Amino acid sequence: MHGYRGAGGSEQQLDAASRGQEPHAGAVSRLHARPYAVRRALLHGPDRLALCPVRVEITDSAYVVLNMALMTRMGRPALERIASEEVFVRGLHSTGDLNPARRFIMHFPEELSIQSFGSGYGGNALLGKKCHALRIASWQARDEGWLAEHMLLMGLQSRLAKCTMSPQPSLRLR
Amino acid sequence: MRWSDAEYVRLRDELAARGELKALNQTTFPGCYLYAPIQTMSRGLNT
Numbered sequence: 001m002h003g004y005r006g007a008g009g010s011e012q013q014l015d016a017a018s019r020g021q022e023p024h025a026g027a028v029s030r031l032h033a034r035p036y037a038v039r040r041a042l043l044h045g046p047d048r049l050a051l052c053p054v055r056v057e058i059t060d061s062a063y064v065v066l067n068m069a070l071m072t073r074m075g076r077p078a079l080e081r082i083a084s085e086e087v088f089v090r091g092l093h094s095t096g097d098l099n100p101a102r103r104f105i106m107h108f109p110e111e112l113s114i115q116s117f118g119s120g121y122g123g124n125a126l127l128g129k130k131c132h133a134l135r136i137a138s139w140q141a142r143d144e145g146w147l148a149e150h151m152l153l154m155g156l157q158s159r160l161a162k163c164t165m166s167p168q169p170s171l172r173l174r
Numbered sequence: 175m176r177w178s179d180a181e182y183v184r185l186r187d188e189l190a191a192r193g194e195l196k197a198l199n200q201t202t203f204p205g206c207y208l209y210a211p212i213q214t215m216s217r218g219l220n221t
Binding site for chain 2: 066
């Protein structure tokens, strides 16, 4: 089924695409061959917060790693949560050759997994944003009785009503 | 195992050294960079 913003497929079609029977499968091979394949466990909030989801993302983009380091808590706290709860979202990303014909952004909510190939766009590469926090989380929220919302922070306003806009044009690294 | 500041800085500097990150005027915009995936973009345009 094809829609304005994407397409849905049967489990068999998605499984075939992700197992190497479709043209984009080469992206998976390159992922393991390139030197910047990075595997990180991350938390999307304070590690003691029950609603803070845990995810592991494998990517071939060092830039993705830098961005995720800004937005999440990486490392031991996330690994400890995985060890204790054994529930986490699995994310696999490769920029591939950026050919739109071989771009696959696939969500598997039953497995809590995401596979993204052929895109460097933030929403398709930083898998904690739209892929996890909006789509996979909506599935989890329905099952667990809470509500997932997706928001953009435009600015902060102090008690003195001075508004400071968040910087968007460039990446500010610490 | 914990993601350290040193690891972060090493990766950032590595990207800057090969031109994937371009530092802005650090006096005016301290800690700000532009992302310029030169090789990746050219690969995308050629396909």
